[in-house]
Amino acid sequence: GENVEQHPSTLSVQEGDSAVIKCTYSDSASNYFPWYKQELGKRPQLIIDIRSNVGEKKDQRIAVTLNKTAKHFSLHITETQPEDSAVYFCAAREPPDSWGKLQFGAGTQVVVTP
Amino acid sequence: DAGVTQSPTHLIKTRGQQVTLRCSPKSGHDTVSWYQQALGQGPQFIFQYYEEEERQRGNFPDRFSGHQFPNYSSELNVNALLLGDSALYLCASSFGQGTGYTFGSGTRLTVV
Numbered sequence: 001g002e003n004v005e006q007h008p009s010t011l012s013v014q015e016g017d018s019a020v021i022k023c024t025y026s027d028s029a030s031n032y033f034p035w036y037k038q039e040l041g042k043r044p045q046l047i048i049d050i051r052s053n054v055g056e057k058k059d060q061r062i063a064v065t066l067n068k069t070a071k072h073f074s075l076h077i078t079e080t081q082p083e084d085s086a087v088y089f090c091a092a093r094e095p096p097d098s099w100g101k102l103q104f105g106a107g108t109q110v111v112v113t114p
Numbered sequence: 115d116a117g118v119t120q121s122p123t124h125l126i127k128t129r130g131q132q133v134t135l136r137c138s139p140k141s142g143h144d145t146v147s148w149y150q151q152a153l154g155q156g157p158q159f160i161f162q163y164y165e166e167e168e169r170q171r172g173n174f175p176d177r178f179s180g181h182q183f184p185n186y187s188s189e190l191n192v193n194a195l196l197l198g199d200s201a202l203y204l205c206a207s208s209f210g211q212g213t214g215y216t217f218g219s220g221t222r223l224t225v226v
Contacts, residue, residue, distance in 0.1 A: 107155070
C-alpha cells in the first residue's frame with residue numbers, strides 16, 4: 001500500500017518568513033494529494049489539494065507543488081502569521097480502485113514566532 | 115449547512131469493555147471513513163463505508179467493526195478495548211470516491 005513520509009517533524013519560523021513542508025509517496029498510481037491543518041484540539045481542515053495532472057496550485061499565501069517523477073509534493077506558506085501555527089498533514093490518495101483511502105504523513109508542527 | 119457531527123466528544127472506558135462511536139456525514143455526502151489518530155501522529159485509516167457496505171479496510175483487527183445506515187450515518191464499534199485503543203477517532207465524509215473529505219471534530223476515547 002501507499003506510504004507517505006513527511007519532513008520536517010517540527011518547523012519554527014519568524015513571522016513574515018516562508019515555511020516549506022515536504023512529503024514523499026511510494027505508489028506512483030496515487031492521484032490526489034491534500035494538505036490538512038490541525039489546530040490543537042480541533043479537527044483536521046483541508047487547506048489546499050492538488051491532483052496528479054497538475055504541477056502547482058496556489059491559494060493566496062499557500063501553494064502546493066507536485067513532482068510526479070520524483071514522487072514528492074510540498075506545501076509552501078509565504079508571509080507566515082502567528083495563526084499559521086498548527087500541525088500540518090500531507091496525504092496521498094491510493095489508486096482509484098481503493099475507494100479514496102487517504103494515507104497521511106506523520107505531521108509537521110509549525111510554530112510561527114512574532 | 116451542517117458539517118460532520120460526531121458523538122460523543124469524549125469517552126472513558128475500562129479495558130475489556132466495548133464502545134460505539136457515531137457519525138453523521140455532511141449534507142450531500144454518502145461515504146464515511148473512520149480514522150484513528152494517536153497523540154502526535156497522523157490519522158490512520160480504519161475503514162470506509164459506502165452504500166451500507168465496508169468498501170475498504172486498513173490494518174486494524176476484527177475488534178474494530180462498523181456499520182452504515184440508510185441515511186448515510188455510521189457507527190464505529192470497538193470490542194475488548196485495550197489501553198492502546200486510546201486515541202482520537204475521526205470520521206470523515208465525502209461524496210462517492212470524491213476527493214472532498216470533511217472531518218468531524220472527533221471522539222476522544224480514553225481506555226483505563
